[in-house]
Amino acid sequence: MISPLRSSFKMSMQPTLEEFNALRQAIEALQSQRDSLQVQRDALHSTQQSLVGENRVLRVERDLLKERLAKMMHKMFAAKSEVRGTEQKDMFFNEAEAHAAATQAVPAQEESQADQGTDVASHKRKRGRKPLDPALPRQVERHELPESERICPHDGATLTEIGVEVSEQIEVIPQQVRVIRHERVKYACPCCDGALRLAPKPAQIIPKGLFTAGALAWITTAKYEDGLPLYRQAALLGRFGGTDLSRNTMAASMVRVGQAVQPIINLLRDHLLDSPITFGDETRVQVLKEPGRAAQTQSFMWAQMTDGSGPTGTGPPIRLFGYSPSRGAGAAQNLYAGIRVGSVLMSDGYEVYNQIAQLHQLVHLGCWAHCRRYFIEALDALPKHARTPEQPAVQFIELIGQLYAVESRADDCKIDPQARLGERQGHSVPVLERIQALLLTHLHAVVPGSLLGKALHYLSAQWVKLSRFVTDGSYPIDNNPCENSIRPFVIGRRNWLFADTVGGANASANLYSLLQTCKVNRIDPHQYLAALFTALPLASTADDYEALLPWRIVLPAA
Numbered sequence: 001m002i003s004p005l006r007s008s009f010k011m012s013m014q015p016t017l018e019e020f021n022a023l024r025q026a027i028e029a030l031q032s033q034r035d036s037l038q039v040q041r042d043a044l045h046s047t048q049q050s051l052v053g054e055n056r057v058l059r060v061e062r063d064l065l066k067e068r069l070a071k072m073m074h075k076m077f078a079a080k081s082e083v084r085g086t087e088q089k090d091m092f093f094n095e096a097e098a099h100a101a102a103t104q105a106v107p108a109q110e111e112s113q114a115d116q117g118t119d120v121a122s123h124k125r126k127r128g129r130k131p132l133d134p135a136l137p138r139q140v141e142r143h144e145l146p147e148s149e150r151i152c153p154h155d156g157a158t159l160t161e162i163g164v165e166v167s168e169q170i171e172v173i174p175q176q177v178r179v180i181r182h183e184r185v186k187y188a189c190p191c192c193d194g195a196l197r198l199a200p201k202p203a204q205i206i207p208k209g210l211f212t213a214g215a216l217a218w219i220t221t222a223k224y225e226d227g228l229p230l231y232r233q234a235a236l237l238g239r240f241g242g243t244d245l246s247r248n249t250m251a252a253s254m255v256r257v258g259q260a261v262q263p264i265i266n267l268l269r270d271h272l273l274d275s276p277i278t279f280g281d282e283t284r285v286q287v288l289k290e291p292g293r294a295a296q297t298q299s300f301m302w303a304q305m306t307d308g309s310g311p312t313g314t315g316p317p318i319r320l321f322g323y324s325p326s327r328g329a330g331a332a333q334n335l336y337a338g339i340r341v342g343s344v345l346m347s348d349g350y351e352v353y354n355q356i357a358q359l360h361q362l363v364h365l366g367c368w369a370h371c372r373r374y375f376i377e378a379l380d381a382l383p384k385h386a387r388t389p390e391q392p393a394v395q396f397i398e399l400i401g402q403l404y405a406v407e408s409r410a411d412d413c414k415i416d417p418q419a420r421l422g423e424r425q426g427h428s429v430p431v432l433e434r435i436q437a438l439l440l441t442h443l444h445a446v447v448p449g450s451l452l453g454k455a456l457h458y459l460s461a462q463w464v465k466l467s468r469f470v471t472d473g474s475y476p477i478d479n480n481p482c483e484n485s486i487r488p489f490v491i492g493r494r495n496w497l498f499a500d501t502v503g504g505a506n507a508s509a510n511l512y513s514l515l516q517t518c519k520v521n522r523i524d525p526h527q528y529l530a531a532l533f534t535a536l537p538l539a540s541t542a543d544d545y546e547a548l549l550p551w552r553i554v555l556p557a558a
Contacts, residue, residue, distance in 0.1 A: 213533035227488070276474075343363070377451050409423070
């Protein structure tokens with residue numbers, strides 16, 4: 001039996017309906033607050049992940065910008081040489097610096113002192129300046145003792161000549177400007193007026209032009225070989241001859257002769273495109289007055305060359321330039337129209353060359369020097385303390401250096417293509433396998449937009465063309481010969497900066513072609529141009545023009 005007190009206590013513990021509803025609402029409110037806090041937590045977590053991602057992106061962008069800044073700073077202020085030491089002990093010093101202490105410059109000295117020798121283990125090595133060119137004209141200045149000093153102080157006898165001591169110096173004679181006066185004699189019959197005759201004037205490359213063939217050759221060589229702008233030439237000639245020459249007249253003369261030599265350029269291009277191996281490259285040029293284009297628009301100068309012209313590849317080397325307002329496939333197709341099907345094309349990774357190779361069924365080779373340059377840029381952008389042997393860029397540069405070491409040994413031994421092929425198969429192929437393995441290791445582990453990422457993706461995209469050189473001993477390993485032929489144009493561009501008209505750009509391309517072809521064939525460019533400008537107005541047939549090629553023209557005796 002329950003006592004009344006306990007029963008009343010139990011009844012007082014049961015909540016009322018209002019209390020139950022209030023408790024349920026409180027629980028629902030807490031649950032809603034919990035759900036809200038969970039949503040806020042998830043939102044904060046999402047925000048945190050987003051910030052982490054943004055931070056990661058910003059860090060990558062920062063590193064890329066720092067890398068680009070380092071590249072630009074290196075390009076502006078550091079040495080331009082790409083030479084690297086083969087031992088990889090110090091990746092940011094040129095190899096030549098290791099020998100700087102051992103090779104000290106020796107100032108020019110008298111020949112009597114230069115004849116002194118240095119004793120070496122098995123012979124006596126001469127040191128001092130090199131002898132002067134024996135082909136240079138010489139003026140002998142004889143120095144004799146006065147009559148009063150030709151007496152022996154011991155017995156009073158007259159001294160006799162027993163020989164001479166010879167030393168030579170270089171003398172420079174300033175340019176001489178002179179005027180050629182043409183007098184055409186008139187003839188007439190003394191009996192009538194029907195036989196008036198005038199002696200003809202020799203044909204000139206520029207009819208009624210101000211400059212002779214020799215003067216035009218001098219101006220052309222100074223501008224396109226020595227990089228001397230026309231306004232400096234005008235000042236120089238004015239100082240020598242006292243004549244105020246117009247730069248416009250000189251510029252117009254260069255355009256005229258550049259157009260006049262077009263038949264010679266066409267023949268050179270025929271010989272080049274018929275060769276087994278052709279090198280191709282291009283560089284920028286600015287033309288101010290080009291119809292339909294702003295003056296700031298960049299145009300391009302295309303370079304083509306071969307070290308052996310003709311079907312057998314044993315002909316003279318040729319260097320050619322061609323102007324085009326664009327860098328597109330149309331310009332390249334015009335320049336390479338007629339190239340021999342199945343021949344070899346060496347170029348960089350520009351896509352237009354792939355189209356040319358496919359169109360003409362060419363064997364397309366890639367340039368290892370261009371590939372190596374990407375890794376050098378990636379290495380130079382790193383801090384010096386980070387350029388360790390573990391860096392991928394360092395490893396790639398060292399392996400590419402091994403490829404060039406094989407080529408250097410082959411060049412030193414002057415072996416034939418078949419022997420070179422054996423060297424490449426035995427030594428270069430294993431190096432290529434190591435490069436490919438290293439490429440696969442790092443290709444997807446590096447940010448594609450970084451300098452190292454660009455180098456890796458370039459190597460990957462060009463791998464088939466880059467590795468093709470080991471299949472034939474006559475294939476070149478890089479496009480350096482073509483880049484070297486462009487260098488004089490780039491140096492000249494720094495002086496004259498731009499071309500005024502399209503005609504001037506085409507003329508410059510033609511004249512650069514002739515000068516560089518003369519240079520690679522060891523022909524004096526001034527002598528050749530003087531002879532060419534004299535004989536060109538008389539040429540009328542294909543054989544006449546063929547006889548005016550740099551290696552066939554008859555140069556006047558010195």
